[in-house]
Amino acid sequence: MQLYYSAASPFVRKVLVVAHELGCADKIELISAAAHPVNTNSVIAALNPLGQVPTLATDTGRVICDSRVICEYLNTQFHGTLLPIGSERWTALVMQSHADGLLDAALLARYERVVRPVELQWDDWEAGQMAKIVRTLDVLELELEFAGERLDIGTIAVGCALGYLDFRFADFNWRDEHAGLAAWFERFSQRASMQQTVPKG
Ligand SMILES: N[C@@H](CCC(=O)N[C@@H](CS)C(=O)NCC(=O)O)C(=O)O
Numbered sequence: 001m002q003l004y005y006s007a008a009s010p011f012v013r014k015v016l017v018v019a020h021e022l023g024c025a026d027k028i029e030l031i032s033a034a035a036h037p038v039n040t041n042s043v044i045a046a047l048n049p050l051g052q053v054p055t056l057a058t059d060t061g062r063v064i065c066d067s068r069v070i071c072e073y074l075n076t077q078f079h080g081t082l083l084p085i086g087s088e089r090w091t092a093l094v095m096q097s098h099a100d101g102l103l104d105a106a107l108l109a110r111y112e113r114v115v116r117p118v119e120l121q122w123d124d125w126e127a128g129q130m131a132k133i134v135r136t137l138d139v140l141e142l143e144l145e146f147a148g149e150r151l152d153i154g155t156i157a158v159g160c161a162l163g164y165l166d167f168r169f170a171d172f173n174w175r176d177e178h179a180g181l182a183a184w185f186e187r188f189s190q191r192a193s194m195q196q197t198v199p200k201g
Contacts, residue, residue: 003056
């Protein structure tokens, strides 16, 4: 399998954490690919119409886009339990949805500053995205209170989202109002899969 990836991408990190937890990371060849919302990467776009990472090319020639779908594919192929069955499934999937939504807002806020020309930047846009992040952190603070040491696609997604805030929004101080979430993240970050996928770039 080939994974088109960037070491800075939190969505790629989610896929890699899943791969490490499933014990299949060594079966994935990493192909560095700089995705950009304006300067389209033609190599990625030839596989994935959105031109985004992560994009996975499987050994049978199938292309799988979107971290959620790639994680589910890996979990199925390697007989994992990261997408639980029964009612826990919806807890995990909703948690993943919150974490990925937080990341969508974080990327939009970041692109506003690093991609959009200065004269076109809109402070209210950035503020709107940051407000989404704060509201999502408030929800995750309550949800993670009951997560304990749970490992599934939901907790993995939250770990990668919080890691991205530390990586790209170091001045944001999200821990100040979310002490429970911060304590959970401190424990979760000790996992080997998280240590092996610390973002760079
Ligand atoms: N829903 C997608 C989002 C992927 C995404 O936004 N990736 C970013 C990098 S972190 C990207 O490729 N950005 C370039 C673009 O949006 O054109 C997923 O979960 O994989």
